[in-house]
Amino acid sequence: MACIKKKNQNNITRKIILVLLYTWTFVPFIPILIWSFSLRWNYPNLIPEFSLRAWKYVFTQKNIISSLFSSILISSVVTAISLAIGLPAAKALGMYKFKGKKLISTLVTLPAIVPLLAVAMGIQVVFIKLGLSDSIYGVVLIHLVPVMPYMIMNLSSVYEAYNPEFEQQARVLGANAFTTFYKITIPAILPGIIVASMFSFIVSWSQYLLTLIIGGASTKTLPLLLFAFLNSGDYAIGGAICIIFVLPALILLFGSPKYFAGTKSVRGGEV
């Protein structure tokens, strides 16, 4: 009897926690959404004066479209470069044992943990000398610093779960290196590459301070624009920009349920 009573208590506790969790996670998006459809939304109203002003502005104004374009361009390029550089690095870390591996592993993940203010402020003088400051090239370079650790860490787990014997079997059966890579390796690691790339894209997409310092006046990415509107008090346009700003993350969340539902079970065979 006592153990059934305990189970019911646990169930109720869990239900309460779940309600709180759902509320806490999703309620933040409600005012953002409502603000984006507002003309004016003054205290104490819970419903605003409805207007599509913000959305019209966002879809027609040149400055917003160009900063959206900048963000997409920069983040895509950064992701592509990180992938090209990170894939071999992850292979080295995921499939080889070598002296100094632990040190390199730490070094590679460090930029993801250490606040990068010192890096941006320090490298700025060099970038100015090289003409990289106040340009999209400098921004791409500085974004590589926080993005690469995430790319490498994500890809490392892909390689750790990867079984090289499939490749060996293919070679034994007569396939050349290119065919093996194309038909065996890529399909095996492609899902991991996609997820790692999406994550890396979002890391670059979310950057504010680094872009502000290195990019100067010329490079205005979406977060910079968002801050500008919020600081000037226009929460309607700020809300609309915020919704657009959140889209890549939503695509990742709803587009790759396999990755998120079974976080650790993606590792082949390991439970």
Added chain:
Amino acid sequence: MDEKNKPWLLLLPALLVIVFLFLGGILFCIVQSLNYQPIIGKTTIDLEAYRSIFTERTFLVSLVYSFYIAFGATFLSIVTAIIIAMALRKTFIGKSIAVFTFQFPIPIPHIVSGVAILMLFTQSGFISRIFNMMGIAESPSSFPELVFDPMGVGIILALLWKFMPFIGVSVLALLQTSGLVYEEQATSLGANSWQRFRYVLLPIMKPAIMSTSILTFAYGFGAYELPFLLGGVYPKTLAIVAFERYNNVDLTYRPESMAMSIVITIFVVSLILLYRKMATQNS
């Protein structure tokens, strides 16, 4: 190709980026913080900038404030992460949606969290208006100051929204694997639920908590965007003070801004080294 050298060759491009951009950036920051200014002919270095900031009240207050924000956010994140992970660890109907919700904030840009807090918790924000409708708060000023306030409540809440799932998902993964196994063993040996939690589950959760909370603390300590959006006029976090000084038209403040950034960096690196030492001791 020499098999021994192959991993190093594969790592080379990544290492170049990290060495030249990351380490190089920090190095140049250190050099500038040491007052090295060859442009005006000064080729000596000194610790003047550091002496200056460590005797300055604004900096010291910001140092404590940043530590407080980081600690508050990390502590609350750990506690709530454990509570929720514990509630989600067993199988139940609707679990996959619950877990999806749990980790939902992880890829969401932190700025979004800040915007949400801004719209929810200011004195004329959404929550305040609900309180007004319910008759609890008569006017905006009756609602407590949670944003732009000296206690940084809004900042901590925004950090909590973003990082609690980060810690929680890691903890949940452990609870669902080794946690359940040892928990069952402990139950069959007669342990009650508190004993199971304290002596079996908590130690199992520890590595996940340690690694994720270091990251949370480091982010909170050096945070710029969220404190900028949600913080008040005073005190300001270290990153904000450093950046303001960096942007000062008077370039003599540059070395000080560099010194402040280096202080942030050294603090976080020390934290990481401390964690590494503790991790190897425990295993």
